[in-house]
Amino acid sequence: MSAQGFIDEKADPSDGRKNFITLSNKGYDVSNQLVEQYADVTSAINNIAKQTTHNL
Incomplete structure (x- = not known):
């Protein structure tokens, strides 16, 4: 993820074994x-589930 630029990594200055990782x-x-796609997929699944006649 770091190579693709999705996260930033910084070494802890007081403990070199630790790295701070944050989203870029x-x-x-x-x-x-x-988040937007998740909401769309959730909505689509709920709509399909409402159309079923089986009790899932």
Whole structure:
């Protein structure tokens, strides 16, 4: 994910074994798109489930 630019990594200055990992601006953009797509997929699944005649 780092190589694609989705996250930023920084070493902990007090402990070199630790890394701080955060979403980059590109990561936030993709995250927002995924949230929108998740809502669309959830809506579609709920609509399909309402049309079934089986008790799932």
